[in-house]
Every structure is written in C-alpha cells, then in structure tokens.
Amino acid sequence: MSQNPGANPSASDIAQLLQERYGASQHYEVLDNAILRHLLQHRSVRAFAPTALPPHALETLVAAAQSGSSSSNLQVWSVVAIQDAAHKNQLAIWANNQDFVRQAPLFLVWLVDLSRDRLVADAPEGVTIDGTDYLESVVLGAIDAAIAAQNAVLAAESLGLGAVYAGAIRSHVRAIAEDLKLPPYVFPVFGTAIGYPAEGLVSHIRPRLPQPAVLHSEYYDASAQPQAAQRYDQALDAFWKKQHIDHPLWTRHLATRLGNVAQKGDARYELREILLELGFPLR
Amino acid sequence: MSQNPGANPSASDIAQLLQERYGASQHYEVLDNAILRHLLQHRSVRAFAPTALPPHALETLVAAAQSGSSSSNLQVWSVVAIQDAAHKNQLAIWANNQDFVRQAPLFLVWLVDLSRDRLVADAPEGVTIDGTDYLESVVLGAIDAAIAAQNAVLAAESLGLGAVYAGAIRSHVRAIAEDLKLPPYVFPVFGTAIGYPAEGLVSHIRPRLPQPAVLHSEYYDASAQPQAAQRYDQALDAFWKKQHIDHPLWTRHLATRLGNVAQKGDARYELREILLELGFPLR
Numbered sequence: 001m002s003q004n005p006g007a008n009p010s011a012s013d014i015a016q017l018l019q020e021r022y023g024a025s026q027h028y029e030v031l032d033n034a035i036l037r038h039l040l041q042h043r044s045v046r047a048f049a050p051t052a053l054p055p056h057a058l059e060t061l062v063a064a065a066q067s068g069s070s071s072s073n074l075q076v077w078s079v080v081a082i083q084d085a086a087h088k089n090q091l092a093i094w095a096n097n098q099d100f101v102r103q104a105p106l107f108l109v110w111l112v113d114l115s116r117d118r119l120v121a122d123a124p125e126g127v128t129i130d131g132t133d134y135l136e137s138v139v140l141g142a143i144d145a146a147i148a149a150q151n152a153v154l155a156a157e158s159l160g161l162g163a164v165y166a167g168a169i170r171s172h173v174r175a176i177a178e179d180l181k182l183p184p185y186v187f188p189v190f191g192t193a194i195g196y197p198a199e200g201l202v203s204h205i206r207p208r209l210p211q212p213a214v215l216h217s218e219y220y221d222a223s224a225q226p227q228a229a230q231r232y233d234q235a236l237d238a239f240w241k242k243q244h245i246d247h248p249l250w251t252r253h254l255a256t257r258l259g260n261v262a263q264k265g266d267a268r269y270e271l272r273e274i275l276l277e278l279g280f281p282l283r
Numbered sequence: 284m285s286q287n288p289g290a291n292p293s294a295s296d297i298a299q300l301l302q303e304r305y306g307a308s309q310h311y312e313v314l315d316n317a318i319l320r321h322l323l324q325h326r327s328v329r330a331f332a333p334t335a336l337p338p339h340a341l342e343t344l345v346a347a348a349q350s351g352s353s354s355s356n357l358q359v360w361s362v363v364a365i366q367d368a369a370h371k372n373q374l375a376i377w378a379n380n381q382d383f384v385r386q387a388p389l390f391l392v393w394l395v396d397l398s399r400d401r402l403v404a405d406a407p408e409g410v411t412i413d414g415t416d417y418l419e420s421v422v423l424g425a426i427d428a429a430i431a432a433q434n435a436v437l438a439a440e441s442l443g444l445g446a447v448y449a450g451a452i453r454s455h456v457r458a459i460a461e462d463l464k465l466p467p468y469v470f471p472v473f474g475t476a477i478g479y480p481a482e483g484l485v486s487h488i489r490p491r492l493p494q495p496a497v498l499h500s501e502y503y504d505a506s507a508q509p510q511a512a513q514r515y516d517q518a519l520d521a522f523w524k525k526q527h528i529d530h531p532l533w534t535r536h537l538a539t540r541l542g543n544v545a546q547k548g549d550a551r552y553e554l555r556e557i558l559l560e561l562g563f564p565l566r
Contacts (some may be wrong), residue, residue, distance in 0.1 A: 069447075121538045208349040258411035
C-alpha cells in the first residue's frame, strides 16, 4: 500500500507500529488494515531532499484537504503554497529559522479565512454578517484548517513524501500576514513543509502518552495522569537514548516549553492583540 | 482496501470521486492510490444502525488519533467516550438535539486539555506554567484536537463505520463541562458520532469550492472568489436537486448561518466568556 519505503520502514506490521507508538511497556489490541497502518506509521520528517514534487502533487493534496469535514460547510480556510526559493527562505526565518522550511520544495501556509464567506455571503437586507466576529469562529476556523491539513499530510505521506507541521509561524503572524497580503479576517495558523525525505534520513515514530492519559469513559477522570506521565517519561527517554540524543524528560520539557513565557518575548503569546489588529473583533 | 461498501460505494475510481467532490464542471488531475481514494471518499454519515462497534474499535481509534502530529509534543487534548445510552441522549440534546448522536453507539467528546500538562509539568523553582494562559494555547489545543479527531474519523471509516463531526456541542459548553466534570483549563471543542451507517442509508460526497477559491500561490489573491462562489452555488445546487432536497444556495446559507447571530442567543457566541469561566485566562 504505502509508497513510502524511506520514511515508513515498518508499516507492514501493526504490532510493531504500536510498540513504537507507545513504547514496549504498553500493550493495546487494535484492529488492522492498510489505512490504519498508514495512520499509525506517521512520523514527522524534518530534513528534505531538493527533489521536486511529482506532477499534480499540489492539486492532489488540496483535493484531499477539501475532502475533510467542514463545520456547517462554511469552508473557512485557505492555503498559500510557497515554492519560490527566496520566499520560502523568508518564511523559514519567520518559522523560527527552521531549516526544513527552506529545504522542502513546498511550504504550505494554512490560513483561518473568515474573509471569503464575508465577501460572497448573499445577505438579504437587514442581515449583517456578524458570526465571523466571535472567538467561536476563530476556533471553528482552526479546527477546519487542521482537519484539512491533516488530510493533506496523510495524502503526502501516501505519495512517499514526508511532512512536518510548523506551528512556529504563529511567532510571526504580523509579518507573515503582511507579506502574504492577507485581508482582514484572515490569519496564518500553522504551516506544513512537504517534500521527499533527505537521503539516508531515518525518521522515528515518536511515542505518545499511554491511552489512559487521554481517553476517558463517560466522565473526565484525572487520576491516571501521575502514573501515565511517569511511564511516558520513561518511554520517551528510552526513545531519545536509543537515538543517542540528549533530551530532558517530557515532564521537564513541558515546564521549559510552557513555563515563564511572559518573560520570553515570543509574539505567539500576543495572538489576541494581533488578531484584533488583523480585523478579528474576537467578541 | 476499504471495508466500507455501504458508505463508500465509489472509492475504486479516483476520477469519479473527484467529480463528486467538485461537481461536473471542475476538472483536476490528481494522483491515485488507495490512501488517496480513502481520503477523497469521505462523506459524513448522519444516521446510524444500533449495531455495536467491533471489539477494540475504541482502542484503535485512539491509537490512530494519538499518531497524529502534536505541537511541540504537548499533547494538549483528551477525549471522552460516551457509550451509555442515557448519557448519550443527554449529549444529543446538548448537540442541538441531533438524532445521530443518540443513534451512534459511540459519541466522542474531544477536549482541549491544557490541564494535564499543568498537572504533570516538572517545573523547577522559579518557573510558573503560564504558557497555558494565552489565546495561543487554546488555538494550539484546537489544532491538536482536530488533527487527532480527523485521524480517528479516517480510522473509523476504514473499518466500515461512518462518522460525523458535531461542532454543535459548542452551543452548550457550560452544561457539558459541568456534566463531564472537566477541571479548569479543559473545554469540549467538538464531538464525533461514530457507528455503522443505518441500513439502506446512502450518504453522498458533498461538493466543495473550486480549488482556486482555497489555494493561493505565494500570496493571497481574492480575485477568484466571486466566480468560484457562483460556480459553487451551481455545483452544490445540482447536488441537492439530485437528492430532491430543497436547500438554499450556498451563498445564502452563509448569510443564514453567519448573519445576525447577535440576535440568535446561541451560546456558541459566548465562547470567550465561557472559557474565562472555565479557568482559561485567554490573555
């Protein structure tokens, strides 16, 4: 099924995929088919070959993206395909200077786009389009954009391409919005870099939290969290050690990533002010 | 590939899938493989048989969900599986009384969950976990939850199940948060109903906007929108007429759905106030 032998060495065995996904200490029984193996084989690719994409790849990714669900069929997302080298270099700088944006032949900037619906809505007299003016619609747009992008990522992986999300572009929303000439009610919500994996690159499936940490039955129950976090620290630590990568424990990573952000000056934490500047009333 | 003959009658032919997705007047060249056909065959299922899910279906969906990308590996989502009939009935009422929530054997409530990371973060002295306190983290959580849910939906469809998103639960966030016993920094962002399609149900692929409406090259360009909207009105109108369903044009639907919401009293437009109540500082 998969045409992705480089990035996807073990997609033929669901048990192996599960073990990589959860570490050796967790055991789950799951069903098996080629679609499930494709979903479970995902690993982000962060180094790309300069090889061009196959013909019609972009149309294919967009068709996959548009095939995802859209809330009330509002379709409040757009995507900008960046393929020009100089432009891609500029975006790479804004994506916290991550090289994979520069290397990948295609960088997609996904937009929450409430502008189109406002532009084309056929509003009878007395009807004002105000549904776009609320936080609700920004959340709805982020959901729609993520569903679309995930379909595009899975489509890319089915073509032997690798992909990685770049949420880091939210650190430079102002600059990117201006550069891409975005109208009011539109903002860049994340990017995806897409291309053939760099030669010789081995990308690994990153373990995730044990299922009891994320799955609740009927009601939310946090009692599993301390043990789950402890086990996950071990599983992820084993993952890094196997690759000879020095990495803090996950629970410490959380503190590094989410701690004292008020002192860091990262503009991603100005998103509220920036969206107001970009014309979102955020009621 | 697909084990979903009921909901997925035409997944063997990519040209047919494309024609259904865009209507007869739009022509795109796309690549073809079984994964792409699976992505393109999606149509929401809104009526379910009472048949139970196969064993291990829930574990399988969660494994697929967790295999999606997660921003900085923060994994800031959780999911509550509602299978109890009375509980599901209550959720159906809160999902604007949509019967499919009641019918489906499984209703998943997806949560933006910033609570777990706050709980288990190993913060050294002097480090305060404040990264969860910004609009940025709510947007990040919605993206992570949607990526996860889309993988679960695709996994369900690969098992012959049907699925539909229920964003309508955002009209009753307060009641659902209380019912599910959500701690601060957690809110229900959307649901998915999952089950075998009702006997005899034929679900159709809904057309989407022409690609030039959503895909931009290097820079945003709105000039294609008026013509794209006009063509899409025609394509979607033909889709409804073929099913003998009376439905307003899409551009009018936009005005109905997004117009004069301030007068509608729908609590989804109180999301900002509600998130503040639920402990999100939303800085």
